[in-house]
Amino acid sequence: MDVHDVSDIPEYLALLQKHKQDLQKNQKLQGQKPKIRSSRFETVTQFMSMRHVHIVNDVRGASDSLKILCSYLPLAYPPSTAPFSELNKMMLEDLTVETHHRGKYLLLRTVTPADLVTGAIAIAEDEDDRVFMLILYNQGEELSKFMKLGTVLVVKEPYLKRLADGNYGIRVDHVSDLVFIPDFDDRVPLAWRPQITSADDSPAFWKEKGNEYFDEDSHSLAIQCYTKVLERNPPPDLKIKTELNRSLCCLKTHHFDAAIRDADSVLQDSELSEKALLRKAQALYYLRRYAESCEIHKLLGENYPKNSLAQHEFERASVRLAEQETGKYDFKKMMLEAQRRRPPHLERGTYVGPVKIKDTKTHGRGLFTTKAVKAGDLLLCEKAFCYQFHDECDLGVTLLISPDTNRLALGSTVELNEAIAQKLHKNPSLASKFNDLYHGSYEVSEASNIQVDGRAVVDSFLIQRIVDLNSFGSPLLSRDSHVAIMCGDRPSEVENKTYYCSGIWCMASYINHSCLSNARRSFIGDMMIIRASKDIPANTEITFWYGSPVGRTEELSSNLANWGFNCDCASCKDIRQLGETVACTRKKLISELGKLFMNENKRMPKIEKIILDIEKTYTRPQSKVPHILAWQGYLSLTALWTNSHKFGKAIKFGLKALESLGFIVNGGEISDTKLEVKTWGLMTDGVVGCWMLLCRAYSQVAPVLEAQAKEYAKISYKICVGEDETFDDTYGKQSVRADGLLFIMRNGKIRDCPVNRG
Numbered sequence: 001m002d003v004h005d006v007s008d009i010p011e012y013l014a015l016l017q018k019h020k021q022d023l024q025k026n027q028k029l030q031g032q033k034p035k036i037r038s039s040r041f042e043t044v045t046q047f048m049s050m051r052h053v054h055i056v057n058d059v060r061g062a063s064d065s066l067k068i069l070c071s072y073l074p075l076a077y078p079p080s081t082a083p084f085s086e087l088n089k090m091m092l093e094d095l096t097v098e099t100h101h102r103g104k105y106l107l108l109r110t111v112t113p114a115d116l117v118t119g120a121i122a123i124a125e126d127e128d129d130r131v132f133m134l135i136l137y138n139q140g141e142e143l144s145k146f147m148k149l150g151t152v153l154v155v156k157e158p159y160l161k162r163l164a165d166g167n168y169g170i171r172v173d174h175v176s177d178l179v180f181i182p183d184f185d186d187r188v189p190l191a192w193r194p195q196i197t198s199a200d201d202s203p204a205f206w207k208e209k210g211n212e213y214f215d216e217d218s219h220s221l222a223i224q225c226y227t228k229v230l231e232r233n234p235p236p237d238l239k240i241k242t243e244l245n246r247s248l249c250c251l252k253t254h255h256f257d258a259a260i261r262d263a264d265s266v267l268q269d270s271e272l273s274e275k276a277l278l279r280k281a282q283a284l285y286y287l288r289r290y291a292e293s294c295e296i297h298k299l300l301g302e303n304y305p306k307n308s309l310a311q312h313e314f315e316r317a318s319v320r321l322a323e324q325e326t327g328k329y330d331f332k333k334m335m336l337e338a339q340r341r342r343p344p345h346l347e348r349g350t351y352v353g354p355v356k357i358k359d360t361k362t363h364g365r366g367l368f369t370t371k372a373v374k375a376g377d378l379l380l381c382e383k384a385f386c387y388q389f390h391d392e393c394d395l396g397v398t399l400l401i402s403p404d405t406n407r408l409a410l411g412s413t414v415e416l417n418e419a420i421a422q423k424l425h426k427n428p429s430l431a432s433k434f435n436d437l438y439h440g441s442y443e444v445s446e447a448s449n450i451q452v453d454g455r456a457v458v459d460s461f462l463i464q465r466i467v468d469l470n471s472f473g474s475p476l477l478s479r480d481s482h483v484a485i486m487c488g489d490r491p492s493e494v495e496n497k498t499y500y501c502s503g504i505w506c507m508a509s510y511i512n513h514s515c516l517s518n519a520r521r522s523f524i525g526d527m528m529i530i531r532a533s534k535d536i537p538a539n540t541e542i543t544f545w546y547g548s549p550v551g552r553t554e555e556l557s558s559n560l561a562n563w564g565f566n567c568d569c570a571s572c573k574d575i576r577q578l579g580e581t582v583a584c585t586r587k588k589l590i591s592e593l594g595k596l597f598m599n600e601n602k603r604m605p606k607i608e609k610i611i612l613d614i615e616k617t618y619t620r621p622q623s624k625v626p627h628i629l630a631w632q633g634y635l636s637l638t639a640l641w642t643n644s645h646k647f648g649k650a651i652k653f654g655l656k657a658l659e660s661l662g663f664i665v666n667g668g669e670i671s672d673t674k675l676e677v678k679t680w681g682l683m684t685d686g687v688v689g690c691w692m693l694l695c696r697a698y699s700q701v702a703p704v705l706e707a708q709a710k711e712y713a714k715i716s717y718k719i720c721v722g723e724d725e726t727f728d729d730t731y732g733k734q735s736v737r738a739d740g741l742l743f744i745m746r747n748g749k750i751r752d753c754p755v756n757r758g
């Protein structure tokens, strides 16, 4: 959703345009025979020298600046759904360019190790000794097999592409279109078998072989051997042992659905098998089905009270279930874990608060409250369905170039697509949850949720579209982003750090955008926390902003174009209605105000006058259309008056700042004894600072209001950061210092910045 979209940056845009031109040109070659210019020897040597260059660059660290790898997507095409038995073998010689060879398969063997760039590339031969480049995407750790020389594989319904350098490559996008074939598979031609295979084909032989692979941690190969045992009608005892072993291998390779299937099969014959119960409880845990996992654990506990591993895992599953049911988390502990772990995957349950998915009638489905909630209340605390982390010192970033969506996304999107493809391929039970997410106009074929030859078919282009329209960029900790913003880091710097990490949070994906939103999201590692930023009545749609409206003189529409909608909130409508002239006036006033604030000699009357002029460009009251552009001016005035110990003035402008964002605050003047937020306004990070400035001012002239202002600062902090357990650590010292926020212009952008640092 707010991954780092660079679709409007000319340099990147040029790459997209060039890619689209190449695709168009190549389309004209469809069905033609490839014009091969290099011999087998030349193809292999060229590839090996290119691979060598990549390796040397990696080892030496070609540069210490950000390295961008481009990943060019082809136009979407569906995955193969044909069982192997219905496909006919073809040879490399029969391939034609830009053609999806439906009804066919290639049997290949790698003749080079793989070069890992954005996908994996190697040279592969067929039985006629012809070679072609093979380019694989979304294959996950299975690729470790492909890295080796002599790996045999089947490419289902292959697709030959003309590459940018004029060469050709067989491109595989769908994880299910590729099948790695072990040496012992009957499909491997005799000439390619590395050793004389045993004549023994008994279940006992394959069980032994499976155990050998298991001992070597080659769990995928062990699974294939155990499958051979089970295909050969083994005696009941051997069947049970093999299923238990295969179930364990499936746990190790994250095939949790299959682990449950094997455990269930054992439980049919032996209802209280300790190992089968344990495997099933573990697999359910990893699929995040905590209630079911706890049920099985109870049974284990009753029948095998001495099993300490089961006891430990029962406790773990019970904690997850409690988090899921109560929404109670130790946020401070989560933050420490997120700082320590790499990647910052936190083991926590998802809490879905008083919300449900409903049709909005105007913009698809949305998330609605099921009861009235207060500002700060927890609506969702969701564990990512999938999350990709990019460290700040990680200098490699991918640029995904998509001709179907015309989008250019920088960051971890490529890795996210791959991780999701793997997850769904291994665990088809998760597909419906993910595939149900919004995917725009992409036509979902029946292929996206079926199994062929016992393997789940996965449509990579559907995944990519869903990721495009539903993924969120995230900082490691929203608290860090909040502190960075309050300490004056440029918003663009904060954003850049944010967007390189991204993930999919399924429930949060149903939340639509509004600039005048009533909720805010924050992050602790891969957990997304959503809190109400206003008091929300029951049965009301929850919205948050996909991009913040604060500090913008133009409507947000241009930034939303990629999601295929225009924001219809009161603020965007107002900007549209007022037109270009008002937009120009606003820009001029903002620029003038920036210069005045930058000036050593602050001319306060002039500053106040300009802010008033900005206010006058709004024709509707703040309660209907927040005067967002006046906010930063008022906030900075509050800071300036606080720093010069003019606390009465600071309070006046602090309250005006909040009003400009749509807050309705009752009381709060020096003579009052009560301060109450009647209506909450837009929740931007600076609101916390504003309350803290008020706090300081009240402490000097109206102490009775200080604690009330602090309480509001704390709620605002909780909404922005996700929790308030760290509030005192973050703001404790600042609240007693003459700290504040100053309005300055840097690089033409308005931002909040404290007067004193440290």
Ligand SMILES: C[S@@+](CC[C@H](N)C(=O)[O-])C[C@H]1O[C@@H](n2cnc3c(N)ncnc32)[C@H](O)[C@@H]1O
Binding pocket: 001, 362, 363, 364, 365, 366, 437, 438, 469, 470, 509, 510, 511, 512, 513, 514, 563, 564, 565, 566, 567, 568
């Ligand atoms: C993450 S999905 C949100 C859930 C989606 N409405 C659904 O039915 O699943 C994002 C998509 O929702 C739609 N959307 C979100 N906010 C909108 C808004 N304010 N107005 C119109 N459409 C919106 C757009 O089609 C956008 O690409």
